[in-house]
Amino acid sequence: xxxxxxxxxxxxxxxxxxxxxxxxxxxxxxxxxxxxxxxxxxxxxxxxxxxxxxxxxxxxxxxxxxxxxxxxxxxxxxxxxxxxxxxxxxxxxxxxxxxxxxxxxxxxxxxxxxxxxxxxxxxxxxxxxxxxxxxxxxxxxxxxxxxxxxxxxxxxxxxxxxxxxxxxxxxxxxxxxxxxxxxxxxxxxxxxxxxxxxxxxxxxxxxxxxxxxxxxxxxxxxxxxxxxxxxxxxxxxxxxxxxxxxxxxxxxxxxxxxxxxxxxxxxxxxxxxxx
Amino acid sequence: xxxxxxxxxxxxxxxxxxxxxxxxxxxxxxxxxxxxxxxxxxxxxxxxxxxxxxxxxxxxxxxxxxxxxxxxxxxxxxxxxxxxxxxxxxxxxxxxxxxxxxxxxxxxxxxxxxxxxxxxxxxxxxxxxxxxxxxxxxxxxxxxxxxxxxxxxxxxxxxxxxxxxxxxxxxxxxxxxxxxxxxxxxxxxxxxxxxxxxxxxxxxxxxxxxxxxxxxxxxxxxxxxxxxxxxxxxxxxxxxxxx
Numbered sequence: 001x002x003x004x005x006x007x008x009x010x011x012x013x014x015x016x017x018x019x020x021x022x023x024x025x026x027x028x029x030x031x032x033x034x035x036x037x038x039x040x041x042x043x044x045x046x047x048x049x050x051x052x053x054x055x056x057x058x059x060x061x062x063x064x065x066x067x068x069x070x071x072x073x074x075x076x077x078x079x080x081x082x083x084x085x086x087x088x089x090x091x092x093x094x095x096x097x098x099x100x101x102x103x104x105x106x107x108x109x110x111x112x113x114x115x116x117x118x119x120x121x122x123x124x125x126x127x128x129x130x131x132x133x134x135x136x137x138x139x140x141x142x143x144x145x146x147x148x149x150x151x152x153x154x155x156x157x158x159x160x161x162x163x164x165x166x167x168x169x170x171x172x173x174x175x176x177x178x179x180x181x182x183x184x185x186x187x188x189x190x191x192x193x194x195x196x197x198x199x200x201x202x203x204x205x206x207x208x209x210x211x212x213x214x215x216x217x218x219x220x221x222x223x224x225x226x227x228x229x230x231x232x233x234x235x236x237x238x239x240x241x242x243x244x245x246x247x248x249x250x251x252x253x254x255x256x257x258x259x260x261x262x263x264x265x266x267x268x269x270x271x272x273x274x275x
Numbered sequence: 276x277x278x279x280x281x282x283x284x285x286x287x288x289x290x291x292x293x294x295x296x297x298x299x300x301x302x303x304x305x306x307x308x309x310x311x312x313x314x315x316x317x318x319x320x321x322x323x324x325x326x327x328x329x330x331x332x333x334x335x336x337x338x339x340x341x342x343x344x345x346x347x348x349x350x351x352x353x354x355x356x357x358x359x360x361x362x363x364x365x366x367x368x369x370x371x372x373x374x375x376x377x378x379x380x381x382x383x384x385x386x387x388x389x390x391x392x393x394x395x396x397x398x399x400x401x402x403x404x405x406x407x408x409x410x411x412x413x414x415x416x417x418x419x420x421x422x423x424x425x426x427x428x429x430x431x432x433x434x435x436x437x438x439x440x441x442x443x444x445x446x447x448x449x450x451x452x453x454x455x456x457x458x459x460x461x462x463x464x465x466x467x468x469x470x471x472x473x474x475x476x477x478x479x480x481x482x483x484x485x486x487x488x489x490x491x492x493x494x495x496x497x498x499x500x501x502x503x504x505x506x507x508x509x510x511x512x513x514x515x516x517x518x
Contacts (some may be wrong), residue, residue, distance in 0.1 A: 070362045073517040095364045102362070106355030108285070110292035119285045123278060123363045151292075167359070 021084065022047045023097075023175050023205035024069070029078035031064050031229075038064045040229040041078065046205040046222075048174070051197060053220035053237065054209040057257050061229040062209045063103045066179050069207070070100045082175050096125075099173035101181055105164030109153035113144055113163055116152060117170060124171045134170050141196060142166035157184035165193065176206045182215060194219045213249045217241075227257040278365050282373025283380065290381050295346075299339065303385050306335050311392065323400025328392050329410040329485045333417045333478055336382075337450050340418055341442030343378050344425025345435045348512065352433045361516055371509045375426055382418040386411065406487035413484025416497040420477050421446045423504035430511040433518075453479035
């Protein structure tokens with residue numbers, strides 16, 4: 001695992017704003033399926049250098065929010081911007097600045113790892129020797145060199161996940177959205193991916209969703225907890241852990257997201273917002 | 276254009292990485308062979324042309340083209356790769372056109388592999404090869420028309436069986452629209468519709484090509500027909516991508 005400094009800013013990133021402007025801006029994002037509200041007026045921003053851990057119980061709306069942020073799902077209301085580009089109205093520019101690992105890390109099963117990454121590199125606008133360089137670097141980042149000629153369908157779950165990761169990192173995007181990047185990896189691989197994310201953190205805005213709370217403490221500078229489609233906490237992992245007397249993030253998470261406690265937590269959120 | 280071709284190349288590679296390509300081509304060639312030589316009485320007619328071959332071609336396509344298109348979008352949806360494809364910096368139109376072009380190129384390959392028919396008829400007699408060439412152009416356009424219909428149907432469902440059955444049904448409507456069965460019924464009950472049915476019939480337009488006439492109006496018809504269904508596919512993909 002190496003840092004990606006050598007390839008910084010080689011990608012066509014479509015005029016990413018400089019300075020303090022947040023790379024990810026979500027404002028009042030909602031998604032309703034019929035009468036069910038999956039995501040309810042979620043707003044937050046992520047600046048360069050932040051790693052946001054997106055937490056919540058299953059079905060809380062994490063993946064739905066990430067899908068809307070990636071431009072895949074059309075929000076019922078609200079807006080999302082990546083590097084200043086609206087994901088709905090300026091979609092291609094927004095997607096150029098984005099590396100996205102969808103839930104379950106889907107890849108074309110009949111393609112080889114190398115063929116798949118070549119395809120992604122070409123669509124990302126690279127050509128000639130640059131394709132080789134990018135694919136090579138992505139193979140190294142995700143430690144896929146040994147399986148590069150295998151069809152993706154023959155790979156184990158952990159390798160498939162890393163193919164998805166390699167695809168998201170290939171163009172060294174300023175914004176990374178990774179839906180459960182360490183799901184299905186063994187402890188060593190989890191550690192490698194965390195090191196990789198920490199190594200890139202300074203120059204990017206990163207959102208990762210996860211169920212592993214130790215991961216949040218290890219790599220995230222900020223934790224956003226979502227329950228029933230609403231943001232119920234948005235603070236540093238350390239501050240979040242302090243919400244529970246035990247000082248443990250897991251206890252704090254359980255306290256916040258258990259349905260019977262949620263009424264009380266909304267009050268807590270308001271005081272927090274005022275602070 | 277570059278992105279469209281990249282998507283097309285990836286998709287076409289996918290056909291040949293799985294048994295889909297071989298099965299399709301073998302069945303297509305076997306069906307065309309049996310229909311032309313046996314049912315079409317190719318030898319008994321004692322004429323140096325490929326009329327029986329071209330007469331059966333749209334009906335074979337009617338059955339087999341939806342088998343290609345049923346997976347076009349439904350498979351992406353089932354595997355979840357649609358989320359990957361549509362979050363790459365491509366427009367929806369490029370993705371739709373790329374996938375369509377791959378399927379069309381695949382049909383062109385299958386059609387090209389019928390070259391032994393052309394050789395056979397040239398060995399046995401001296402046919403008008405211009406007519407044969409225009410028949411091939413027509414056949415390719417019919418395949419394109421059916422593919423465009425099938426692509427829209429495939430975009431609308433996650434289920435490949437539904438995509439296949441609906442694809443055959445909708446293509447059948449456009450294939451049979453000019454046949455007496457349909458036009459007689461319509462002229463008796465709704466004469467205005469009979470004219471329209473004849474106009475939008477893929478089979479009727481194709482007949483010109485089989486006779487060796489490449490008409491500008493027919494070319495425009497096929498171009499607009501394919502364009503319309505691909506536009507519809509884009510709308511459906513955009514609307515239903517995340518369902």
